Amino acid sequence: MAKTPSIRPAVRRAPKTAVPARAGRKPGGPRQSKASEAAPYHHGDLHDALLKAAENVLERDGLGGLTLRAVAREAGVSHAAPTHHFGDLTGLVSELAAIGFRQFNVAMAAAGAIDAPPLMRAMARAKAYVAYAQAHPGMYGLMFRTERLDMTRPSLHEAATASFNGLAGAVGVSLQQQGDEEALSLEHAAAIAKAWSLVHGFTTLLLDGRLNDILRRLPKGNTVETLLDAMLRSTVSRPPGT
């Protein structure tokens, strides 16, 4: 948030000898040159450790608690350590979102692999979509919190694109993996946008609590799942041109 950096005079400190206790280090942690419990100056695998820590913080404290310093604390390193690995908060958060997209893609691939008629498979996919978001609400929120992300980061862009291609495939539109500029008919585009809008809209409204009123007023025995089911049933989702 520092908008106007300024030059400051150098400061000289006495070299300190006491080793500060480093919190949160796993007992069988990775790569320790010395056998003692003293935390080494170099972590050895801080990049991945920070991402793990960030995921923990996100699940525990939500998006609002996901700060650089909180992640550093969780990982047991100084608050400025993440900078070297991710540049800034956007960098860390973007890499975390990439992990989220990869998790999501795995879940969707599993749901799409079932052997069932196309219409059943489409519903299974939609349910898997919502289920992932319900299981990882913070992560899903992060994946679509565009202002905190740098979508040009290769890892994030790749994972998000794969997710999009998977969605297009589920609607019956197969896209080249690398053909970023492949043409798209209006009907195909509409089919993709419709499916995505429907399931993403339902998910965000659900996570934001905007469907609570509807859910509460539903006949007894109904849940989010039955509502989603009824919603999808009324949507004939066959590929365009058939």
Add this chain to the structure above:
Amino acid sequence: MAKTPSIRPAVRRAPKTAVPARAGRKPGGPRQSKASEAAPYHHGDLHDALLKAAENVLERDGLGGLTLRAVAREAGVSHAAPTHHFGDLTGLVSELAAIGFRQFNVAMAAAGAIDAPPLMRAMARAKAYVAYAQAHPGMYGLMFRTERLDMTRPSLHEAATASFNGLAGAVGVSLQQQGDEEALSLEHAAAIAKAWSLVHGFTTLLLDGRLNDILRRLPKGNTVETLLDAMLRSTVSRPPGT
């Protein structure tokens, strides 16, 4: 963000005499006891002025720039002045979101008032929905940024509920204005959820830039409007039970 408030000793200052220049005050501003240009200690209508300022900041700097202090600066008052009127940032932001919902409701009512067959009217409403969000992206984002809102605030709850009721009416389900616990059949609920999910999902994906790839690959001459049109055309949106 102060988590642990602490008691501090009192500080005594010399009374200052110089009047600091108050920025951003309109020339023909409201309620001035003196004819001079000096800003009076009491603003007179700070509550509304802060909301206006907040709207300006939101449109100019987006959601990220919408801070208490930025709003106070915009209104030309001290950084702590908003506290008295809104309690905290959530309070101010929630009142602003209520204004957004009211603006939105006006726009939707206008779109629903046209004389046309039901299907045409449904499409006109959907277009008006997206158009509002495109015209006020910051505001629309704020209205659904649940973690920054206090939905129990009467003004916000009321405006948001009215918006929801309007949506239900557009889908052919009429709800009592005050009947918060009125039962809802699964089919009716699904119709509401489907329409809302579709249009809200499309809107958020669009504002978040997630549809850029699709839009770029569309045949020449197509825009967001034609895509939305094609999407809605493929959705038979008649009220359930018919």
Add this chain to the structure above:
DNA sequence: GCAAAATCTTTACAGTGTCAATATCGAGGC
């Protein structure tokens, strides 16, 4: 073996929300 690069810590600074104390003004009461 040693210089350079990579990694991590420390310190500093601007900006944020919120609270407490103070200052100023407006409206009633006498």
Add this chain to the structure above:
DNA sequence: GCCTCGATATTGACACTGTAAAGATTTTGC
């Protein structure tokens, strides 16, 4: 008229935040 009292606004402080610079330490390349 004056005077208190409550409402309104300012000032100051504190605990946070992200980020930058500089120093400390370790690893790596040659």
